[in-house]
Amino acid sequence: MTELISAVEAHDIRFPTSRHLDGSDAMNPEPDYSAAYVIVRTSGGQEGHGLAFTVGRGNELAVAAVRSLAPLVTGRPAAEVLADLGGVSRRLTGDSQLRWLGPEKGVIHMAAGAVLNALWDLRARRAGKPLWRLLSDLPPEEIVDVVDFRYLEDALTPGEALALLRRAEPGRAGRLERLLAEGYPAYTTTPGWLGYTDDKLVRLAKEAVADGFRQIKLKVGADRAADARRVRLAREAVGPGVRIAVDANQAWNVGQAIEWLAPLAEFDLYWIEEPTSPDDVLGHAAIRRQVAPIKVATGEHTHNRVMFKQFLQAEAIDILQLDAARVAGVNENIAVLLLAAKFGVPVCPHAGGVGLCEMVQHLSMFDYVAVSGTTEDRVIEYIDHLHEHFTDPVVIRDGRYVPPARPGGGAEMRPASRAAYAYPHGPRWTASAAAGGTGKERP
Amino acid sequence: MTELISAVEAHDIRFPTSRHLDGSDAMNPEPDYSAAYVIVRTSGGQEGHGLAFTVGRGNELAVAAVRSLAPLVTGRPAAEVLADLGGVSRRLTGDSQLRWLGPEKGVIHMAAGAVLNALWDLRARRAGKPLWRLLSDLPPEEIVDVVDFRYLEDALTPGEALALLRRAEPGRAGRLERLLAEGYPAYTTTPGWLGYTDDKLVRLAKEAVADGFRQIKLKVGADRAADARRVRLAREAVGPGVRIAVDANQAWNVGQAIEWLAPLAEFDLYWIEEPTSPDDVLGHAAIRRQVAPIKVATGEHTHNRVMFKQFLQAEAIDILQLDAARVAGVNENIAVLLLAAKFGVPVCPHAGGVGLCEMVQHLSMFDYVAVSGTTEDRVIEYIDHLHEHFTDPVVIRDGRYVPPARPGGGAEMRPASRAAYAYPHGPRWTASAAAGGTGKERP
Numbered sequence: 001m002t003e004l005i006s007a008v009e010a011h012d013i014r015f016p017t018s019r020h021l022d023g024s025d026a027m028n029p030e031p032d033y034s035a036a037y038v039i040v041r042t043s044g045g046q047e048g049h050g051l052a053f054t055v056g057r058g059n060e061l062a063v064a065a066v067r068s069l070a071p072l073v074t075g076r077p078a079a080e081v082l083a084d085l086g087g088v089s090r091r092l093t094g095d096s097q098l099r100w101l102g103p104e105k106g107v108i109h110m111a112a113g114a115v116l117n118a119l120w121d122l123r124a125r126r127a128g129k130p131l132w133r134l135l136s137d138l139p140p141e142e143i144v145d146v147v148d149f150r151y152l153e154d155a156l157t158p159g160e161a162l163a164l165l166r167r168a169e170p171g172r173a174g175r176l177e178r179l180l181a182e183g184y185p186a187y188t189t190t191p192g193w194l195g196y197t198d199d200k201l202v203r204l205a206k207e208a209v210a211d212g213f214r215q216i217k218l219k220v221g222a223d224r225a226a227d228a229r230r231v232r233l234a235r236e237a238v239g240p241g242v243r244i245a246v247d248a249n250q251a252w253n254v255g256q257a258i259e260w261l262a263p264l265a266e267f268d269l270y271w272i273e274e275p276t277s278p279d280d281v282l283g284h285a286a287i288r289r290q291v292a293p294i295k296v297a298t299g300e301h302t303h304n305r306v307m308f309k310q311f312l313q314a315e316a317i318d319i320l321q322l323d324a325a326r327v328a329g330v331n332e333n334i335a336v337l338l339l340a341a342k343f344g345v346p347v348c349p350h351a352g353g354v355g356l357c358e359m360v361q362h363l364s365m366f367d368y369v370a371v372s373g374t375t376e377d378r379v380i381e382y383i384d385h386l387h388e389h390f391t392d393p394v395v396i397r398d399g400r401y402v403p404p405a406r407p408g409g410g411a412e413m414r415p416a417s418r419a420a421y422a423y424p425h426g427p428r429w430t431a432s433a434a435a436g437g438t439g440k441e442r443p
Numbered sequence: 444m445t446e447l448i449s450a451v452e453a454h455d456i457r458f459p460t461s462r463h464l465d466g467s468d469a470m471n472p473e474p475d476y477s478a479a480y481v482i483v484r485t486s487g488g489q490e491g492h493g494l495a496f497t498v499g500r501g502n503e504l505a506v507a508a509v510r511s512l513a514p515l516v517t518g519r520p521a522a523e524v525l526a527d528l529g530g531v532s533r534r535l536t537g538d539s540q541l542r543w544l545g546p547e548k549g550v551i552h553m554a555a556g557a558v559l560n561a562l563w564d565l566r567a568r569r570a571g572k573p574l575w576r577l578l579s580d581l582p583p584e585e586i587v588d589v590v591d592f593r594y595l596e597d598a599l600t601p602g603e604a605l606a607l608l609r610r611a612e613p614g615r616a617g618r619l620e621r622l623l624a625e626g627y628p629a630y631t632t633t634p635g636w637l638g639y640t641d642d643k644l645v646r647l648a649k650e651a652v653a654d655g656f657r658q659i660k661l662k663v664g665a666d667r668a669a670d671a672r673r674v675r676l677a678r679e680a681v682g683p684g685v686r687i688a689v690d691a692n693q694a695w696n697v698g699q700a701i702e703w704l705a706p707l708a709e710f711d712l713y714w715i716e717e718p719t720s721p722d723d724v725l726g727h728a729a730i731r732r733q734v735a736p737i738k739v740a741t742g743e744h745t746h747n748r749v750m751f752k753q754f755l756q757a758e759a760i761d762i763l764q765l766d767a768a769r770v771a772g773v774n775e776n777i778a779v780l781l782l783a784a785k786f787g788v789p790v791c792p793h794a795g796g797v798g799l800c801e802m803v804q805h806l807s808m809f810d811y812v813a814v815s816g817t818t819e820d821r822v823i824e825y826i827d828h829l830h831e832h833f834t835d836p837v838v839i840r841d842g843r844y845v846p847p848a849r850p851g852g853g854a855e856m857r858p859a860s861r862a863a864y865a866y867p868h869g870p871r872w873t874a875s876a877a878a879g880g881t882g883k884e885r886p
Contacts (some may be wrong), residue, residue, distance in 0.1 A: 028539050056540035057511065061550060064507050068500065096471050097499035103744060105551015107504060151720040154697040154729065254597040277594040279749040281724065282756050285596065301546060307723040313725050
């Protein structure tokens with residue numbers, strides 16, 4: 001009997017992180033890190049796991065969106081679906097009625113990404129490989145085939161993408177060995193949350209350097225005086241040889257960004273992240289021209305490949321921060337990696353959240369082995385939150401990600417955690433409703 | 444006792460329009476025109492009506508998003524809410540957890556627009572005025588106050604907006620009289636749906652001219668030969684003095700748009716609408732440079748004011764097509780009208796759908812009376828679908844919109860229609876499930 005995709009389940013999982021101000025920044029003062037968690041099941045008993053990351057309220061909408069997309073995949077032969085993930089991607093993002101809700105943006109697009117990531121996870125498990133290895137072993141033609149080049153061809157054609165990938169082929173084996181031996185560079189945002197005291201910031205910044213990190217990141221944008229003080233403390237704590245990035249989480253308009261950054265420049269900032277609206281390509285370009293040599297970085301809220309294309313065309317960014325769970329999954333992220341390689345812009349993924357470190361490392365490692373072929377000026381974000389809930393948590397050694405060896409894409413959450421943090425009826429929510437968290441009324 | 448906002452209800456209303464191919468275009472072959480329909484209720488028994496328009500599947504997500512936003516408004520004093528719709532707008536679009544789902548785009552943003560439009564409807568009813576009149580009578584300071592200028596200030600400051608509005612004040616009374624006497628120019632898309640036969644196209648095009656329309660619009664982008672034939676037939680039918688716009692509904696990439704339009708130029712096309720991805724500001728600019736004198740128009744999928752700002756800054760469009768139900772309601776549309784006035788680009792709203800004609804006419808009439816001060820090269824789209832379901836359906840006379848006189852914003856649907864087309868349990872759906880429509884499985 002043909003094995004079918006028998007179910008696409010969506011689960012609402014939330015962690016009450018707002019209680020400790022982990023993850024606090026200028027725009028997200030009290031997030032409850034959450035996931036619209038997807039399990040794709042086959043009639044043969046196999047599973048694939050994926051998720052869309054949110055910060056609390058609204059996670060129910062991402063869950064509902066997965067359920068709205070589920071009929072586009074459910075009931076189809078598993079082998080056929082997994083052999084044509086390019087076609088599945090186009091079906092999920094191109095449904096003629098559902099695409100009105102985007103197109104290719106917001107809740108419906110994040111949900112498409114979660115489903116696609118679960119399918120890639122399933123495919124990697126069936127191949128017995130970690131996702132980064134599965135992708136790195138694919139022939140260039142198949143990589144090009146999973147990408148939707150619609151609206152990209154003025155910047156990157158399938159032929160150019162193929163040439164890029166072929167150019168990287170000769171060195172694959174050597175880079176694979178080096179990756180396994182040395183890992184992939186990371187930076188840490190752990191010291192820099194806005195809700196932390198100065199003492200905690202200094203202590204965590206020193207620990208980061210001691211742990212081998214060569215870059216840390218601080219949240220800024222809520223208070224000018226506090227930012228200057230915190231950046232100075234951080235620079236004193238880490239010394240001159242460690243990069244300090246700052247992240248405004250969209251707090252400013254174009255003029256404010258330029259003004260706010262001027263007095264911080266003396267502390268040798270490496271990049272400014274999300275200085276303004278994530279939709280404002282031209283605004284980022286204007287900021288970049290004014291704040292150099294501070295680099296401009298964005299991407300965690302960039303909703304699709306068409307926006308990334310424009311950030312690159314407009315020379316609006318120095319650093320491209322793709323996100324495993326914002327765009328339409330592995331497929332669209334491959335498009336973004338190819339665009340970045342074409343334009344010569346380094347990709348430094350957004351991570352943290354729920355499972356983003358576990359997922360996004362696969363994309364960077366694939367990029368190194370098979371696309372850009374370099375880790376020069378490339379770092380994956382690392383935040384030490386919530387990894388204990390995953391079956392294959394990231395391993396950081398000397399400030400570098402150790403390549404995962406277990407089959408799959410990294411998103412699988414431990415069943416006990418899924419049960420405990422199920423919202424709103426899991427025991428971690430019912431037992432502590434009085435302690436606050438995402439369900440409460442806004443003031 | 445203080446009158447409160449006692450409820451924000453959301454209803455799933457769908458019309459099985461796919462059965463007759465009304466509304467068929469290159470990207471929407473079989474839409475079921477739908478609304479996430481909002482009723483705001485007060486403890487005093489008053490109601491405000493608004494909606495988010497969708498094309499079928501996925502309407503349930505817009506409905507769910509309204510429910511997720513409802514607690515931000517429910518339970519507050521009605522007078523206080525209605526006196527500070529700027530503050531309410533910022534609360535709905537800026538909730539620190541919900542904004543992660545956008546920010547300011549997709550389902551959550553459309554839902555915010557539906558709630559805001561319902562609140563404006565309520566405010567207009569309480570004032571006993573049609574919305575266009577309410578807005579036209581507001582002092583410039585109050586208009587500026589309802590706009591969120593965040594991320595706009597590199598293009599338009601509150602001070603500049605105030606100056607624009609003050610400049611328009613002296614002529615308000617005269618334009619008001621002229622509007623009441625002459626109405627507002629319209630164009631019609633009724634002849635041009637892709638699913639129609641050539642005979643039907645020609646017949647409807649001739650009827651449009653006979654009815655007084657000076658512009659029609661045809662859908663293109665599915666078949667090159669058919670497009671050339673249909674545009675020729677339309678030009679022969681309407682004669683040289685009537686404008687013909689074409690609408691590709693995002694069918695092309697940048698190069699395709701330029702190639703596809705070249706052989707159509709001989710038929711004296713007025714504008715090309717949505718030639719490519721609605722996110723592609725730079726792509727529209729490139730197309731515009733190549734296809735002049737054909738004008739480039741877009742906006743019905745432009746998700747917020749930051750995108751409109753860039754379309755204007757990049758000189759990417761000749762015609763700005765705002766939509767009553769895509770962005771965050773009246774508030775954000777006022778921002779867009781102000782931006783367009785600053786850049787001197789005419790606004791020709793998108794309409795059709797479910798209730799969009801009824802809603803958007805208020806914005807254009809307000810623009811004429813109090814913002815741009817002109818109807819030169821401005822037309823509101825008109826499509827003769829589904830008006831019978833509204834309590835105050837648009838009135839078109841000699842190809843012009845007659846200003847509505849009844850209090851409110853135009854979105855109120857007749858209770859009998861709401862009951863009949865409730866999805867999935869209304870009688871029009873339960874009685875005809877076998878006839879197809881949005882609920883069916885995709886092939």
